Amino acid sequence: MSESSDWTPHVVTPDTAGVAADHEGLLAAIGDTEKTGELLVANKALVFRGFGTSKEQFDSALDLLLPNRLAYVHGNSPRTKVGSNVYTSTEYPAEFTISMHNELSYARRWPSRLAFYCERQPTTGGATPVVDGTLWLSSLDEEVRTAFGQGIRYTQNLHSGAGFGRSWQDTFETSDKGEVEANLADADVTWEWRADGGIRLTQLRPATVRHPVTGEEVWFNQFDQWHLAGLDAETAEMLTELLPPDELPQSVTFADGTPIPDEYVAHVRDIGLDAAVNVDWYDGDLLLIDNVAVAHGRRPYTGPRRVLVAMSG
Known part of the structure; x- marks a missing residue:
């Protein structure tokens, strides 16, 4: 079981911010970008609710929250680009849980920050769980933390247009x-073009990092999603059969190529989901997270959920 924590995302409403309950009020609430940044560092995740921001207005909020908006290049999640470096949050089937991870x-x-926007709330479920990375790390068994001290080796095989998984054209947004x-x-990637036109990428990464501002060590990887x-x-x-x-x-695998035990996957995944706090979605909600301080995921849902995401360096 995870350790207990009182942490929860900080909710900003028109009343708490002392502004009008409309999009102009949201822009006023986040207009002091330095203050918003300090609030994010202190709280790790911010929920802006009750401002009635529309999809068409979302972009102007992003200009303040994400000053250096990034393309989702080298991303491994299925999603669609719907604007200027704005994407659907994921297109993974609705019946599945997406485990906790840092983008x-x-x-x-x-990216240092992610901003999510709820264009259409789900009928049921569909929360975005967020978990404090320091809590997640400290909640893991010592055996698991020690095993990952050597780091992680990630390998991708990206096809050239036909095959399982994503193509390199979609992944890098170019042909x-x-x-x-x-x-x-x-x-810092080892790569090779394959005879079939695809590309293989190998990356060695740590399992934990320290937050650039607070210095806190956090669990920071996506090994369970690649296993x-x-x-x-x-x-x-x-996949195993084919x-x-x-x-x-x-x-x-572990950095030296040693297989990672299946039981480690279940332990890390379940601890992260158990320690997470659900952010339920309502139309017009906006969630800003520190991508190092907290990890995020997705709960299963029914209905026409549509959440957009953008990120910044």
Whole structure:
């Protein structure tokens, strides 16, 4: 079981901010970007609720919250680009839970902030759980924390347009191999083009990092999402039957190539979800998170849930 914590995201409403209950009120509440940044560092996650921000107005809020909006290049989650570096939060089937993770934690560079916007709330479920990374780390068994001290090796096999998983064209938002190579040049990634036109990427990353402002050590990786044991049983069985281990769309081991035990996957995944606080969605809600301080996921849902996301460096 996870350790107890009183932490929860900080909720900002028109009343608590002393502003009008409309989008102009939201812009007034976040207009002092330095103050908003300090509030985010102190609280790790902020929920802005009751401002009635529309999808068309969301962009102006992003301009204040995410000053250097990033493209979702090298991302491994299925999503659709719907605006200027704005994406659907995920298109993973609604009946599945998405485990806790920090966005792009397997990459050398990751976003420092994520902003989520609820365009259409689900009928039931669909919360975005968030978990304090320090709590998640301290809640893990000592054996598991020690085992991951050597780091993690992530491997991706991106096809060229037909196959399992994502293509390199979708992943890097280009069909130009030269642009892909330029992107990878300083990404601390070992890569090779395959004879079938695909590309294999290998990255060695730590399992924990320290927050750049607070210095707190946090659990910071996505190993369970890359591990066969982290998939639903039907998908894992299908992939195992069809592909050898080194041809899987994505896979993970300890840094030295040693397999990661299945029981570690369940332990880390379940501890993270158990320690998480659910952020339930209502139309017009906006959630801003510190991508290092907290991890996020998604609960199963029914109905036409549509949550958008953007990120900044």
